[in-house]
Amino acid sequence: MKWIGVALVAGSLLLPPLFAGDFYINLASQILIAAIFALSLNLLVGFGGMTSLGHASYLGVGAYISALLTSRYGFGHGAAALLSIVGTTAMAAFFGVIALRASGLGFLMITLALSQVLWGLAYRMSNVTNGDNGIAGLTRPAPFGISLDSPISFYWFALIVATFALVMMATFVSSAFGSSLKGVRDQPRRMAALGFNPWLIRWITFVYAGFWGGVAGLLYVYYHKYMHPTSLSTTSSAEALLGVIAGGSGTLGGPAVGAALVVLLKNYVSAYLERWNMLLGLVFLFIVLVTPTGIVPGVSRLTTRLRGGER
Amino acid sequence: MTALTFGYALEVVNLKKTFGGLTVTQNVSLSIRPGERRLIIGPNGAGKTTLFNQISGDLRPNSGSISLFGSDITHLPPYKRAHLGLSRTYQIITLFAGDTLEHNVTLGLLGLRRARWQMWRPLSFYGNMTTEARRTLDAVGLLQLATHPISDIAYGERRRVELAMALAQQPRVLLLDEPLAGLSNTERATVKSLIASIPRQTTVIMIEHDMDTALDLAETVTLLNYGRVIVDGERDAVIADERTREVYLGT
Numbered sequence: 263m264k265w266i267g268v269a270l271v272a273g274s275l276l277l278p279p280l281f282a283g284d285f286y287i288n289l290a291s292q293i294l295i296a297a298i299f300a301l302s303l304n305l306l307v308g309f310g311g312m313t314s315l316g317h318a319s320y321l322g323v324g325a326y327i328s329a330l331l332t333s334r335y336g337f338g339h340g341a342a343a344l345l346s347i348v349g350t351t352a353m354a355a356f357f358g359v360i361a362l363r364a365s366g367l368g369f370l371m372i373t374l375a376l377s378q379v380l381w382g383l384a385y386r387m388s389n390v391t392n393g394d395n396g397i398a399g400l401t402r403p404a405p406f407g408i409s410l411d412s413p414i415s416f417y418w419f420a421l422i423v424a425t426f427a428l429v430m431m432a433t434f435v436s437s438a439f440g441s442s443l444k445g446v447r448d449q450p451r452r453m454a455a456l457g458f459n460p461w462l463i464r465w466i467t468f469v470y471a472g473f474w475g476g477v478a479g480l481l482y483v484y485y486h487k488y489m490h491p492t493s494l495s496t497t498s499s500a501e502a503l504l505g506v507i508a509g510g511s512g513t514l515g516g517p518a519v520g521a522a523l524v525v526l527l528k529n530y531v532s533a534y535l536e537r538w539n540m541l542l543g544l545v546f547l548f549i550v551l552v553t554p555t556g557i558v559p560g561v562s563r564l565t566t567r568l569r570g571g572e573r
Numbered sequence: 574m575t576a577l578t579f580g581y582a583l584e585v586v587n588l589k590k591t592f593g594g595l596t597v598t599q600n601v602s603l604s605i606r607p608g609e610r611r612l613i614i615g616p617n618g619a620g621k622t623t624l625f626n627q628i629s630g631d632l633r634p635n636s637g638s639i640s641l642f643g644s645d646i647t648h649l650p651p652y653k654r655a656h657l658g659l660s661r662t663y664q665i666i667t668l669f670a671g672d673t674l675e676h677n678v679t680l681g682l683l684g685l686r687r688a689r690w691q692m693w694r695p696l697s698f699y700g701n702m703t704t705e706a707r708r709t710l711d712a713v714g715l716l717q718l719a720t721h722p723i724s725d726i727a728y729g730e731r732r733r734v735e736l737a738m739a740l741a742q743q744p745r746v747l748l749l750d751e752p753l754a755g756l757s758n759t760e761r762a763t764v765k766s767l768i769a770s771i772p773r774q775t776t777v778i779m780i781e782h783d784m785d786t787a788l789d790l791a792e793t794v795t796l797l798n799y800g801r802v803i804v805d806g807e808r809d810a811v812i813a814d815e816r817t818r819e820v821y822l823g824t
Contacts, residue, residue: 438683438691438699445669445680452667455629456738457655457684 279417287413288485289529293522294420295481298427300505300517302474307503308512309435310467311447312362315370315499316377319357320472322494323380324350324479329397329489330390339403347476354472358465365450377499384491396490400483410484420481427474432514434470443467501528504542508549510556519557581643582607582776583628583746588637590620590627590800597623598634599800605793607642607745608773612791612808613780616820620800621780622664625748628778629661630654641746655684658745662735662752664780668723674734675719678706681738709741710734713767729760736767747771749779753786761786788812796820 279287299321306312327346331337337345361372384391391397402410410416434440445453446460454460483489492498501524509520527545531538553560583605590598597620605611613621626632628639630651638647641657649657660681669677682702683689697703710716713733718726723734732752739747752768753761765786771777781787788794794811796804798820804811811817 433693436695437693438688438696440692441676441680441683441696442689448669448671449667451631451651452663452669453680453684454651455631455655455661456681456742457652458689459650459652 275421279414284413287417289525291413291417291420291485292529293525294417294424295478295485296502296505296521296525297518298424298474298481299478300502300509300521301428301431301514302471302478303502304506304511304517305431305435305467305471305474307506308510308517309440309443309447310464310471312365312464312468313370313503314361314373315496315503316357316361316373316375317471317475317502318494318496318498319373319377319380320350320354320475321479321482321498322377322384322491323353324476325483325489325493326384326391326397326479328480329400329483333397333400334390339401343403343480346480347473350476350479351469351473354469354475355465357472358468362461362464362468374496374499377494377496381491381494381496384494391489391491394491396488398488400487400489402484402487416485420485423477423481427477428514428518431474435514439463439466504546508546508556510558510560513556513558516556516558523557580607581605582609582641583778584640585624585628586638586640588624588627588634588639590623590632590634597800598627601637601797601800601802603795603802603805605746605776605778607776609776610790610792611776611778612787612794613778613797614782614784614787614794615797615803619797621797622750623800624797625661625750625780628748629659652684655742659748660739660742660744660746661748662739662750664750664754666728666731666735668731668734668738670724671722673720673722674710674715674726674737675703675706677723677734678709678737678741679703681741682706685742706741709737712740712770713737714763729756732756732760733764733767736764740771744775746776746778749777749781751780751782753781753783765790 278290299317303314303317306314306317324346327349328342331342331345332339357376360376361369364372385393402416404410405419408415410419435443442453442458442463446458446463450460482493502521505520505524506517507520508523509518510516523545524542527542528538531541535541549557581604583603585601585603588598588601589596601624613624615621623632627634630646630649634647638645640646641654641659644657646654646657669680679696679702682705683696686702688699707716707719710719713736715730715733715737718730723731732755736752749768752764756764761783768777768779768790779787779790788808791808793806794808795802796811796817803820804814804816
């Protein structure tokens with residue numbers, strides 16, 4: 263049964279590009295990018311119990327660094343990508359120190375405030391970021407000389423990165439350190455009494471989540487070939503958070519499913535409805551009412567029940 | 574002075590803690606020798622758990638000092654105290670409800686090992702930790718439930734998991750906060766013999782209301798009331814003391 267699921271997922275990722283049109287291939291690429299981003303946020307929200315409303319900071323800054331270095335300062339894509347990841351991770355290390363002074367609602371507000379500062383900067387420092395006009399005319403890298411300009415080649419590239427990201431994050435949460443992290447999420451006081459350093463465990467996770475947020479940002483800017491301050495907005499953070507919660511926080515597949523849902527709704531519904539946000543809200547309301555723990559845990563409970571299993 | 578203090582497993586000197594205008598710990602001093610079995614008694618609100626919380630590091634005292642085997646731990650965070658050999662259990666059961674008994678006890682072991690930072694190997698890679706966790710569960714009589722989640726087991730069994738988590742760490746000083754609370758008579762007897770079987774390398778300090786059981790386990794007794802030490806000494810002397818009767822036994 264488990265293998266049927268794996269085969270279905272693999273099939274749906276590998277087959278469509280062979281016959282689907284460019285529109286759908288691009289949509290699939292966007293889903294993959296959103297999935298990496300949601301998975302990285304899920305490290306904080308689902309596995310660390312740290313609900314962040316500022317995760318767009320890492321996507322946005324990762325993307326902006328690459329965009330600026332390649333378009334303004336003449337860097338090659340390799341060096342720009344490296345600096346972008348290092349810069350984003352360093353920023354996460356610094357922001358983590360600030361945000362982890364609080365937990366719960368305080369943590370959420372600090373992450374929100376920090377991301378708002380960056381968003382404001384991206385708008386106002388127009389001599390650097392070009393403000394509301396955004397940075398246009400960006401290019402995609404050509405790793406090993408393979409051009410990523412066609413939708414299909416970019417899709418394969420995104421799929422490889424997303425698979426790698428999923429494996430890395432899955433390894434992280436199922437490691438011994440992952441057990442420490444989940445313990446600190448559930449009983450921080452007890453964990454401290456047992457010899458774990460809750461702060462450091464949270465901080466390391468925060469930095470790791472920032473790292474993958476930066477990776478998602480790189481893919482994001484490669485895909486769009488354009489950069490605008492909205493990528494740093496609260497809406498961008500909130501969409502990812504909605505995806506995580508709707509898909510199932512604290513599960514590995516959930517955030518990917520949730521992210522796919524957000525991207526699909528956004529792209530399809532916005533073609534027919536101007537107020538597509540309203541429909542997005544209603545869909546999430548429905549999900550949360552029907553399966554409060556998210557789509558993936560809800561569906562897996564349903565299938566075990568249908569097969570007559572317990573629990 | 575230093576030579577003298579080194580002789581104690583745990584030494585608390587003039588500890589003071591206030592919550593706003595309320596003084597919950599008032600000049601409390603305790604000297605507990607290695608291997609000693611100390612019972613801390615006192616009416617509700619006497620400041621027993623607050624004292625434990627300061628010893629374990631969950632609360633910072635306003636003044637005074639705490640030392641563990643001669644080293645000052647007053648300003649250390651709780652996790653560092655754990656690495657110096659201090660373990661505790663909680664009056665309110667604090668377990669990982671969704672995880673198995675085995676996993677709960679393994680977390681106790683993991684906390685003191687470098688493997689807690691290991692980011693690519695799963696916990697199951699460390700088979701020796703699982704073996705040790707199972708051995709500890711066997712010692713508290715819960716081996717047959719090792720793979721059940723905590724949410725599946727009864728209250729009395731959870732109390733024993735609390736104890737197992739602390740015992741697995743082989744602490745030098747063990748703080749037990751009401752280990753018998755809410756247990757049936759048979760469970761009491763089980764836990765009592767469990768506590769009695771703790772090796773002498775471990776110093777045991779216990780808060781307990783059930784005098785019939787707890788006094789048998791204790792060698793020395795400290796009576797607290799309104800955050801102060803009222804009587805402190807050998808068990809029989811404390812029981813016989815008039816102030817004990819006044820405060821606690823109520824006769």
